[in-house]
Amino acid sequence: MRFLVRPVLARPWADYLSTWSAVLVAVPDRTARYALCNAQWKKRRNKTETMKRVRRRLEDMNGRLATHCMYCEFNEANHLDHFEPRTRAPGRTFDWSNLFLACDACDGHKQARYEEDGTGLVPACPTDAASPPQTHLRFLSTGGVQHLSETGRWTCDVFDLRRPALVAQRRDRWVILRAFIIEWDVALDRGDVEAACRHRDLVRRPPFLSVLRDLLATADSPDADLLDLGPIADIIGRRPEILSWHENDLLA
Ligand SMILES: [Zn+2]
Numbered sequence: 001m002r003f004l005v006r007p008v009l010a011r012p013w014a015d016y017l018s019t020w021s022a023v024l025v026a027v028p029d030r031t032a033r034y035a036l037c038n039a040q041w042k043k044r045r046n047k048t049e050t051m052k053r054v055r056r057r058l059e060d061m062n063g064r065l066a067t068h069c070m071y072c073e074f075n076e077a078n079h080l081d082h083f084e085p086r087t088r089a090p091g092r093t094f095d096w097s098n099l100f101l102a103c104d105a106c107d108g109h110k111q112a113r114y115e116e117d118g119t120g121l122v123p124a125c126p127t128d129a130a131s132p133p134q135t136h137l138r139f140l141s142t143g144g145v146q147h148l149s150e151t152g153r154w155t156c157d158v159f160d161l162r163r164p165a166l167v168a169q170r171r172d173r174w175v176i177l178r179a180f181i182i183e184w185d186v187a188l189d190r191g192d193v194e195a196a197c198r199h200r201d202l203v204r205r206p207p208f209l210s211v212l213r214d215l216l217a218t219a220d221s222p223d224a225d226l227l228d229l230g231p232i233a234d235i236i237g238r239r240p241e242i243l244s245w246h247e248n249d250l251l252a
Pocket residue numbers: 069070071072073074075102103104105106107
């Protein structure tokens with residue numbers, strides 16, 4: 001999970017969502033409002049041209065990870081998810097700021113989870129500039145996730161970010177990523193710029209981009225010892241440009 005900047009939605013599509021939000025909010029009875037939002041959402045989410053445009057705008061927002069889940073960043077996103085669930089906030093069903101792309105696993109585990117019982121705690125939101133995900137979560141080279149706050153702990157719980165399949169995916173990609181970086185370094189040493197660029201460009205795309213970004217962010221911090229960097233530490237020392245590889249990851 002990373003910080004995402006939500007783009008402005010163009011006029012006709014924004015108006016469509018606002019109109020439906022106004023209709024839902026105007027229903028005074030909560031049960032009736034939920035029934036209406038449920039029916040309208042199921043009818044419109046994948047079918048209307050506007051909702052298809054909304055999905056494409058979310059893919060733009062997700063940059064190079066376009067069709068990937070915005071929570072785990074690994075699996076294909078098959079769902080338009082409501083960050084604050086419809087069961088809790090039916091009036092936000094068509095709220096642009098509440099819509100995210102999610103995979104089956106994250107969507108399935110999240111379900112109606114949002115606020116932790118008795119604590120008022122809610123998960124980190126990818127678009128929250130005041131409290132971005134990286135201030136709550138740290139991804140390790142073992143594939144595990146360390147929470148840095150109570151919000152981080154609850155975020156791991158809500159999206160099941162420590163599920164074994166995800167941990168294994170992260171760990172395997174880190175191993176391959178490390179091999180590519182070593183190959184990049186060797187290619188530069190022998191003056192083969194073309195091969196070096198090929199290896200660099202490979203790791204700046206899915207499926208390695210999110211692992212690269214998370215791990216280099218920690219490698220460039222006082223907590224670098226938490227990572228199993230091996231020969232990568234030496235390569236970063238000699239070629240610090242590698243630390244900026246994960247920047248501009250929103251570029252297409
Ligand atoms: Zn996911």
